[in-house]
Amino acid sequence: MFLTISTTGTAGSPATDLGFLLHKHPDKAQRFSTSHGTAHVLYPEAGAERCTAALLLEIDPVALVRKAKDRSRGGAPDSALAQYVNDRPYAASSLLAVAIGGVFSTALKGRCDARPELPGIARPLRVEVPVLPARGGAALVERLFAPLGWTVTAEPVVLDEKFPQWGDSRYVRLVLEGEQRLADALRHLYVLLPVLDDSKHYWVAPDEVEKLLRAGEGWLEDHPEQRLITGRYLGRRWSLTRDALERLALARLAEADDTEAEALDNAVDEETDTEERPVPLAVQRRAAILDALRAAGAARVLDLGCGQGQLVGELLKDPRFTEVAGVDVSTRALKEAARRLRLDRMTERQAARVTLFQGSLAYTDRRLAGYDAAVLSEVIEHLDLPRLPALEHAVFGAARPATVVVTTPNAEYNVRWETLPAGHVRHADHRFEWTREEFRTWAAEVAERYGYEVVFAPVGPDDPEVGPPTQLGVFTRTERTEKEPEQEKAA
């Protein structure tokens, strides 16, 4: 990875003052050891009018992988780093920021013992980073650097010129120009390179907060993107540490399939949460489900596909629900649910009411038998249609609670979502979304087949034309009375 810092000079202030500022002699190539490789500082040009310092960091990719793998010794948990094929040797990332901090530490502090007046003077600077990973693209780069007084040029790097249809890569070629004090310029880079990369190579330790405050002094306080910078710089510490281990097994299955881990491990949506923000439709949906369960007189309730446990939490607030079981196929979702419900801090009496366990409705499951009611809230649309009969059998045929509450999106309503492009489903993992007619047809068939009666109710505003955003069906078992006298045994 590589960057250059250039300045221009005048007779009174020659460009070669850069050498003093950086504490690196323009006529020498110097090398410094850093934790992941060797940093080199050299000057491709060093004249009175123009002087350019280059920082080149040679990364040892094998060592990087081996360090990252060894989590117990503080390696990074990001699975992308556990690959031999990664961009770290080439792209300006947190590794480069660390190198800046190490190689130019004095300059970063704004000290120059030989020429104490120099650091305080702003001079025309030009910083070029040929490969800057920029999550958020050129626009974000502009938003981060422009408020600091830089003129920003950020050109996207094409992913592969042989395959133009693949589009641009996440890298930009960055050029910053402006009158700045060198120490400020270095501190901007020190903080913002890893922020743009958004993937730190080392474990984010508590002292990172101190480092950020130090490096951000004087400019971060008033930066319009302060929240984003802080959040990213601190590496989303909570989520990384918590999820690192449990994601590994799924990541391996993804790898076996040449897919990205995210393609499989999407049961917990980190970006958006599973709540819709503007209208709390999820809240209305839960209220409707609770009404249906209360009306049915259910006390022991199964939440099938409980996700992060929002409904389980609501159920626990009402003492009439004496036993609540949350079932999900994702162990990660279950852990998240346990955390949200604060299972470990519940009183024994409360904790005795709730169980969370992994299960799958593609299979019959004896543990699901014997409950009064089961809820399938926003679950069926996550199954491929050909696999729905297995769920029907597992729930209505085998578990067979007296009441089953099913909710699913009403596809007709999608035209009312302003943000949803036409023809799109509401969630990337939705395998289908049904119209009211389709849902009712399905529900009626299931009810007929397994001996239930079904009634429907709208959830959310019931639009006269397209109906409500969520449709709900309450299935009630119609008892069969036939007994089995084959049980009479010989005397």
Next chain:
Amino acid sequence: MTSTATTAGAQVKRTLAVTDLSLVVLIGATGSGKSTFARRHFKPTEVISSDFCRGLVADDENDQSASGDAFDVLHYIAGKRLAAGRLTVVDATNVQSEARRQLVRVAREHDVLPIAIVLDLPEDVCAARNAGRADRAGLPRHVIQRHRRELRRSLRGLEREGFRKVHVLRSAEEADSAEVVLERRYNDLRHLTGPFDIIGDIHGCSSELETLLAKLGYEDGVHPAGRTAVFVGDLVDRGPDSPGVLRRVMGMVASGNALCVPGNHENKLGRWLHGKKVQHTHGLAETIEQLERADAEDPAFRERVREFVDGLVSHYVLDEGKLVVCHAGLPEKYHGRTSGRVRSHALYGDTTGETDEFGLPVRYPWAEDYRGRAAVVYGHTPNPSATWLNNTICLDTGAVFGGKMTALRWPERELVDVPAERVWYEPARPLASDAPGGEDGRPLDLADVTGRRVVETRHMGRVAVKEENAAAALEVMSRFAVDPRLLPYLPPTMAPCATSQEEGYLEHPAEAFAAYRADGVRQVVCEEKHMGSRAVALVCRDADVARERFGATGGVSGALYTRTGRPFFDDPEMTERVLRRLSTTARSAGLWEELETDWLLLDAELMPWSLKAQGLLRHQYAAVGAASGAVFPPALAALESAAERGVDVSGLLDRQRERAADAAAFTEAYRRYCWTTGDSAQGWPGEQEETQSLRRVGSKGTDGLDGIRMAPFQILAVQGRSLAALPHDQQLALIDRMIEAEMHGTEANNGLCAYIPVHMNRLLAPTRRLVVDTEDEASVAAGVRWWLDLTGAGGEGMVVKPLQALVRTGGGRLVQPGVKCRGREYLRIIYGPEYTRPDNLSRLRARHLGHKRSLALREYALGLEALDRLAEGEPLWRVHEAVFGVLALESEPVDPRL
């Protein structure tokens, strides 16, 4: 129940019948001669005496204070013998009812008959005998008197206590002259070796029975080849003509042409015939009505039915113990045993006490745990079709419910069936659930796959699956995989060859050849490794076949899925296009007829890599290419400028130039495996040279497969057969024929019309191969050269497999089914652009292959097991268990670069 006693003084030689597996309890006062009797009639090891046991625990055979412990030991030994199926004789006074009660309990616990032999000898005889024994000479007379009093009190109640045979001997002469005759158990027909035709539940379907008997070759109840019919019971109820069925079966049994075990319906009918009060439900009402009508013609018929039913034996052990027939199935420990609970299990099966959604009893799936040597053939539970499970098979295929009537030819193990003429009786629940597995009797259950599991495989014994791996697999299987019915197999992972020490190489074929030579594998085949994505194709002749054979829904004609069971294409229409092409090709190649099948399971590689791995390519591989491509020019320029200024950067500059070259080589490496698809004007690389035909502007792809290539390398299975052990040269020959057939098809199509530009993509790609003799140096050298040429021209590498496919070492260990040797350039994609630098290479050589190899073998064994289970028509949950195991093992932590 036999009770024999003769009046004292009658000088008749007594014959005492003793069942060959029973607990014989001798009863008599001290001095009555029990030990002498036992010695004369039984083997010494068959007799356990209380005296001996007293001696064991107290060093004194007469120490009465040790009796409690002595009897514990006696019961324990008796129990062990009975569990092992050995006749056991208890030599103790047994005059007290409590002592006998305990022995009857031991007999029942082991499901054998308790038999009593009473030595009721006069007091003087006993006293005289005791006087003659040094250790008993001092025994007071009143002890004998007490024993005799207790014995006399007991005599009449012995049968009520549970003894099934009671023999009483009243004099010394009678005891001395008596002869013990061992009798076979009623259920023991091991001496009959058939051949048999075992016939499933009939339920009054007289017409279907006659059709089935005729189909089996019987002429009026007699088989010309001397075969014996065996009926598994439930002859009556529900159907139109139970008397007709009874007449036929009773006639055949009486004439020695058939055997019959009772079903629960016969049992209930018997109780009705005995005048007991039973509910006229479940079709009994129909039988009663039919019997009443039959009374008019043949008033004695009813009585004959009663006798017939009374005489039925709960189950039979046949053919030297290789075959057990009963109505509702029987675990091994009950085979050949005789007790109330054995009969109950044989008639009703094992129920859990719960009822299902249709109010029917939930039956405990005893067959799933069955590991016995004898095949158990039974009926009772209607299933859509008869399938073997753990050497058991249920022949009830619901004839009366409109299914079919099924017979099993033994020892041929051939199924013969006839369809029901109509639905004679509406079933309480549908014969099959439409959930996956429902067709085979029960849908997939979570207990089949989760938790720590051990899968029994025929090629590698028990393969364990860890709980956490099963949990990960459950998520992927449930959320992303195709319907389990269409997922009968997942491919195992493959280990690379041992790490090469050759300069510049991490992998080299010399290692692969050497390893196979060491395993005693002489002939190996090197197969070109295609760089795409693994795809397994379940290709059915058409959608009807997919529905009938695999229960496919929605009109699909099979499945095309990835290594983890996900649909290969998101668009089902693309899947169908590929499957249709493969099906057409199999037809033109004549494979349907030749392999006697209407479906194929193909293992293949689908190209280009960019088709499936586009996300990875863009975010990882191309990203690295883009970053390196953009960083080196300015970095090199800066170094060159510095060098021109006289700054010493020579070492650094050279190194950066090498790195730039490595990065460029990396970009070239991944680009080879990427090309555009779905554009009718563009084909795959090299298409023009290979097909000698040009895509013209505006060409229309006839089926949207443009640019896509599929290289099949193995036909894994066809109807009724796993082909996993078919040698690879024969495999490739079959596949070559498909390729050729497709070539002719596309050529004909593409040359068809000169005016409308039509171009049909040639989907199938050949796999280049070379057979190498690992013992022959020249051949090995040729193999190495072949690989160098292949990889030198941009190939990914090759897979080396034993030509004979499924091979074991001399020591019986399973040999790796293949190892991969990846090309030097290709490995840049795996180990990074700069892996070839000597210091990197030396570090990378420290890789550990042990776990990967073990994983590859375990997954291979599970995959083979899935194919075998599929071939043998085992129920879906059995196939799925093995397939799921492969997926679970795939989530084991192992270096992903291997």
